[in-house]
Amino acid sequence: MSTHAAGDGPSLPIGPPPVRERADAARNRRRALAAAEALFAERGVHSVTMDDVAAAAGVGKGTLYRRFTDKGGLASALLSERAIALQGEILGGPPPLGPGAPPELRLRAFTTAYLRFQATHLDLVLLSETSTPGARLRKGSYAFWAQHAEMLLRARGVRDPLERAEVLLAGLSAEQVSSWLRDQGRDLEALVEAMGRLADALGSAGT
Amino acid sequence: MSTHAAGDGPSLPIGPPPVRERADAARNRRRALAAAEALFAERGVHSVTMDDVAAAAGVGKGTLYRRFTDKGGLASALLSERAIALQGEILGGPPPLGPGAPPELRLRAFTTAYLRFQATHLDLVLLSETSTPGARLRKGSYAFWAQHAEMLLRARGVRDPLERAEVLLAGLSAEQVSSWLRDQGRDLEALVEAMGRLADALGSAGT
DNA sequence: GACATTAACGGACTCCAGTCCGCTTGGTCA
């Protein structure tokens, strides 16, 4: 059924797994990630099967699933390094993304940076968010983004900060971004502007 | 691959199919819908396969797919009667859902009614929105909801009405609603209140 | 260094969504 969260790769607030990975397990994880990255780049995410990855990595399919739970978990793991970089900038980088700027500016910075992140890694994010219904909301990193946005909205003193944060993230889901960018052919920069304004609106109006 | 829109059942603004359905086709559609409804109710959406539906309907699997495109399309068809009722209330029912009330009240009424709709039919909606990545945004009815919300937001004179409408709907997706109601155990009435306030916020603040 | 423990391995297997294509039949037109 898949509730990855193990295969997701560590999301900053969670940290490394409780017990150290066995040497062969670590080696196979590296092999699998390398093989997946190469195959995805070469043939496109959608036309690569789990058997392909297993074969290319020289690893059994069972091993792949033990490590990454499902295809989406594999994508999450590939994304996690990039996600952690962004999380690091948010936690300790320069303002307005990092601490120091007023919350309305940080919220706008977060929104646009996150949108760019999604757009940059669209195929992988799409896979990781849609492999299973609700996968998006169960990824370890989702908790980070949601908590951050909620914190900023709370600092602005708006009502229902959590709900607003979740709605904002829903609007930045891979599905939505893909629809805008690919199906509707919208321009990314225009979208960045619009979503920045929308973040401002969520961070101000209403009771 | 699936771009249903045929199996969706007519969404008000679209109307009936160009040419009339052949008698046997109509009979098989009725059988399939009846069988699906019964099986879904009896065993739960998730543990019913398309073969099950085909067998119970006394129809070949190919027929099922020809009529409904995929499992999500079958769910959409089952929902469409209910959706059309709601669309009718919006287009011609009493205010504030129907015409006559000021746009901010209509937006709130639409938001809460739509949330209740999603919650009421959660399993079916979940299936219809997640059967394929992006299915939610391609359903015929999505265009209706989005256009309506956009119209109301435009009447309020806010910036980026379409983007705001789409973000609002993303926040009311089956995936999100299911997470709130089932995973987080939130109370529906509290959620209705919160989303009503969020609709107000989207319909007012910001440039 | 032998042994026990137990995590990890891997590939055969199951299950199901969705496709294909040769056959049938309702609707139509002469």
Place this chain on the structure above:
DNA sequence: TGACCAAGCGGACTGGAGTCCGTTAATGTC
């Protein structure tokens, strides 16, 4: 009323995700 043909039918088939479980070999212990 016959006969033509596109629309419709249906079930065998394919492809791939995810599971199962007997086997293998790292790691810790004495």
